[in-house]
Amino acid sequence: MAKLSNRWSSITVLLLLLRNIVIARPYDRQSDGLTLRKTPSDNYLRVAGGAGEGSSFKVALFADLHFGENAWTDWGPRQDMNSIKVMSTILDSENPDFVVYLGDVITANNLPIHNASFYWNQAISPTRERNIPWASLFGNHDDAPFEWPIDWFSSSRIPQIQCPSNCSEGDECSFKGTSRLELMRNEIEHNSLSYTGFGPQNLWPSVSNYVLTLLSPKTDHKSPLMFMYFLDSGGGSYPEVISNIQSEWFRNKSHEVNPDSSIPEIVFWHIPSKAYEKVAKKVAGRRRRTQCVGSMFKEKVAAQEAEMGMMKLLTERPSVKAVFVGHNHGLDWCCPYEKMWLCYARHTGYGGYGSWDRGARILEVSGEPFTLKSWIRMENGTLHSEVVLSR
Incomplete structure (x- = not known):
């Protein structure tokens, strides 16, 4: 038990250090003559400044961070x-203008604490410290119920650092987890740079369903350059699906904001759809070269x-x-599908399964004419899989 107590003490120190590991100078978000400003309406990303050739808006996608993985070991905080x-x-x-x-973001099934927002806040800290706005959505691990580690039962009791010895009713030791609603409420209420939004109540238990509008850097600030839709693909506390009612919400919302489909749109969710499986199988069956870029066959699509x-x-x-998804840590491909592209992000976090090199997918949006480009930036600084998704 002494060994276990020492381990918990070291973890406490590591977590305190974790709060201050990011040393960054806050600065105004300016890039290529553009300045990002939040308007009173939370679903608008207002880009002001020059609309000339060469101006762009850059987005970094951070996928599968899995903060809090094996939180009771020395390994977890290191990851x-x-x-x-x-x-x-x-x-x-x-130097992106926005982060998704x-x-x-967290591995809730590994978190023996009452409020997992502690780890969620750690995950968004590099972005927040740099004054970069962001938005988030939920994956299948973010509100998963806590799974009791078998090795805890080999000692006299569970770690006291998480369960006080004077616990009488068991409430302090219940580890019921933190719901999607609680996690999102904490992020929104405590971070002015968060553009994350609640979906309509009738979509519950699906939560992170909303749309953001990127406005054109023209003098007319009401001109949309692109719409970005965020959807909760389930998992954790309910099945891994985008429900029919979510689809209807998208149909109605897209017709409301973009009735004639004249403005480009991109979509984000976590778990790939069945279409990703279809594309991967089709590419695997071909012997000739395809238009796909990135890692295709490190693992099977988990749809x-x-x-x-x-x-x-x-x-x-x-x-x-x-469409951009995460979930499969070994895949980072983009492939054409019908008249659009299906893309994976890149496994960013050291938590979660797999030992593949870490990185992030980057998107770059340009206007006049509209162009959407993407590439993967690796932790070691290298770039690969550059592709034009629309022009």
Whole structure:
């Protein structure tokens, strides 16, 4: 038991250090003559400044960070520190205007604490410290129930650092986990740079469903340059699906904000749809070269449990240029599908399965004419898989 207590003491020190590991100078978000400002309406990303040729808006996608993985061991906090280094390196290299946290921000099934927002806050700290706005959505691990480690039962009791000895009713030791609603509420209420949004209540238990509008850097500030849709693909506390009612929400919302499909649209969620499986199998069966870029066959596509209409809606809208997902840590490919692209991000975090090199997918949006480009920036600074997704 003494050995276990020492281990918990070292973890406490590491977590305190973790709060201060990011040393960054806050600065105004300016890039290529553009300044990002948050308007009173939370779903607008207002880009002000020059609209000339060469102006661009850059987005970094951080996927599968898995903060809090094996939080009761020495290994877990080290991985969180490594993940912060990855994000810090990429943010400093790419200097993005916006960041998307693409799900599995934390590994809730490994967190024996009442409020997992502690680890969520650690995950967004590199972005927040640099004054970069961001948005997040949920993956299948973010609100998963706590799974009791078998090795805890080999000692006299569970670690006292998490369960006080005077616990009488068991409430302090219940580890019920933190719901999607609690995690999102904490992020929104305590971070003015967060553009994360709650979805309509009728979509519950799905939570992170919202749309952001990137406005054109013209003098007319009401001109959209692109719409970005965020969807909760489930997992954790409920099945891994994008439900029919979410699809209907997307249909109605897209017709409301972009009725004639004249403005480009991109979509983010965590768990790949069945269409990703279809694409991967088709590419594997071909002997000739394809238009796909990136790692295709490091592992099999782990798709949602069912397809409930979302992909059909997307293929029917010519304005949808690309879908971006995480979930599969060994895949970072982009492949054409119908009239759009299906893309993976890149495994960013040191938590979670696999030992593949870490990195992040970068998106670059330009206007006049509209262009959407993407590439992978690795932790070691190298670039690969550059691709034009729309022009």
